[in-house]
Amino acid sequence: MKPADNQAKERLCSLCGLCMVNSWSVKESIQGCVFTIGWLGKQEVAVFGRERAQDDPDEMLFGISRERFVGRMKNPLPDIQFTGIITSIARKAFETGLVDAVATLHRSPEDYFFPMPVLARSTAEILASGGSKPVLAQTLASLEKAYKQGIKRLLVIGASCHVQNAREFQRRFPYLRDVELYVVGIPCTDNVNPKHFRFILSKISRSHETVRHYEFMQDFTVHLRHVDGSLERVPFFSLPKEISSAELLTSCCRSCFDYCNSLADITVGYFGAPLDIEKMYQWVLVRTNKGEELRKLIAGELETFPETSEGDRTAFVKQYAKKFRGDGKDEMQMAGPMSIEDGLHMAERLYQTGPRGLEFVRYAIETHLIRNYYFVKENYPQLLATLVPKHVHRVLEAYELKP
Ligand SMILES: Cc1cc2nc3c(=O)[nH]c(=O)nc-3n(C[C@H](O)[C@H](O)[C@H](O)COP(=O)(O)OP(=O)(O)OC[C@H]3O[C@@H](n4cnc5c(N)ncnc54)[C@H](O)[C@@H]3O)c2cc1C
Numbered sequence: 001m002k003p004a005d006n007q008a009k010e011r012l013c014s015l016c017g018l019c020m021v022n023s024w025s026v027k028e029s030i031q032g033c034v035f036t037i038g039w040l041g042k043q044e045v046a047v048f049g050r051e052r053a054q055d056d057p058d059e060m061l062f063g064i065s066r067e068r069f070v071g072r073m074k075n076p077l078p079d080i081q082f083t084g085i086i087t088s089i090a091r092k093a094f095e096t097g098l099v100d101a102v103a104t105l106h107r108s109p110e111d112y113f114f115p116m117p118v119l120a121r122s123t124a125e126i127l128a129s130g131g132s133k134p135v136l137a138q139t140l141a142s143l144e145k146a147y148k149q150g151i152k153r154l155l156v157i158g159a160s161c162h163v164q165n166a167r168e169f170q171r172r173f174p175y176l177r178d179v180e181l182y183v184v185g186i187p188c189t190d191n192v193n194p195k196h197f198r199f200i201l202s203k204i205s206r207s208h209e210t211v212r213h214y215e216f217m218q219d220f221t222v223h224l225r226h227v228d229g230s231l232e233r234v235p236f237f238s239l240p241k242e243i244s245s246a247e248l249l250t251s252c253c254r255s256c257f258d259y260c261n262s263l264a265d266i267t268v269g270y271f272g273a274p275l276d277i278e279k280m281y282q283w284v285l286v287r288t289n290k291g292e293e294l295r296k297l298i299a300g301e302l303e304t305f306p307e308t309s310e311g312d313r314t315a316f317v318k319q320y321a322k323k324f325r326g327d328g329k330d331e332m333q334m335a336g337p338m339s340i341e342d343g344l345h346m347a348e349r350l351y352q353t354g355p356r357g358l359e360f361v362r363y364a365i366e367t368h369l370i371r372n373y374y375f376v377k378e379n380y381p382q383l384l385a386t387l388v389p390k391h392v393h394r395v396l397e398a399y400e401l402k403p
Pocket of ligand 1: 080081082083084085086087088104105106115129130131132133134135136137139157158159162186187188189190191192215268269270271272282
């Protein structure tokens, strides 16, 4: 039996934390779960009053927004791989009384990269929540604490599965109905189960124990910042095959169709921003009135810049799509891992000639939508119609892929 078949027998679950509590039943948590009711569609209408326009190419891929820009904190927070826009928003939202608590993550004492859900109720607790924990995280377990503590104004920070599940849970059930909910989203893809994380990192880095920041970046390399400040760059093309084996990739992330976290009030990522390892620019999408309120909280502390877009992703996506069309092979995928030196040359060439800024985001989103569509089709055919939002079909059509 293939490992993917093993996983397909299990219910899709991103360990979001909503059903790991006692105050409501697992049945209630699962009823509105994104892996039960599907991505976007009616949930998008519930937030924005409409679904994303299928004839607006950017809205179709990035989701509905009212303002997008590149930005960075003028005074970046320490020990955070980017500049800490999200943590700064959370801090201000708490200190100005806009919210009484923030559902987010601390680092677990067990492992620097493992998350520990926290309902932060002080500035110190909020500041301690910054930085990436690149494994599946039980953020929504804190909704129970908020419920028990009678919190009425709550900020939730999460990946798209957290965001969709939190919003739907609030709509469906009485527990959090009278809570004023603010939501900050991170773009997220290809997260891993904590039990596999150290194995994966040890295969990527020359010294996984000393890694403090770890991110797959726009220059086709993994950036690993070590505790001594040094930066190790490992080209995607030099990664060992075993870390992309079916049992290491989570089925839930391969069944995700919302890379850009489109139901958040504001999304803060990096992949649409120019790459600069000193400035660490970020990409911000303000989506709702509440998102605008959150952005304004840190307006004086933010430097902002217009978005940029360079290159043409089409040939890259077409190349990637080949393996799903059955009329050719993705040569890059077929070849074994390159030496670091060759991989760095390849990454540099692609970065110089390939998609950058918004065009890089379009490339990343389209390739993930295509891959995930065929993953669900093969492994969860009974969920295909439910899980897959409309715009995915437009992407398949654009690359002449069969649904
Ligand atoms: C698995 C993963 C994949 C990602 N992939 C991309 C990507 O492809 N493109 C992109 O632009 N951005 C991606 N991000 C987001 C990126 O790492 C930064 O979080 C984002 O750029 C915000 O930076 P910041 O300095 O403003 O955030 P910070 O101020 O550091 O705040 C980050 C917030 O996110 C929370 N957080 C950390 N890890 C998780 C987690 N696993 N689940 C839920 N919440 C978490 C933290 O607790 C904190 O509240 C990814 C993040 C994760 C965890």
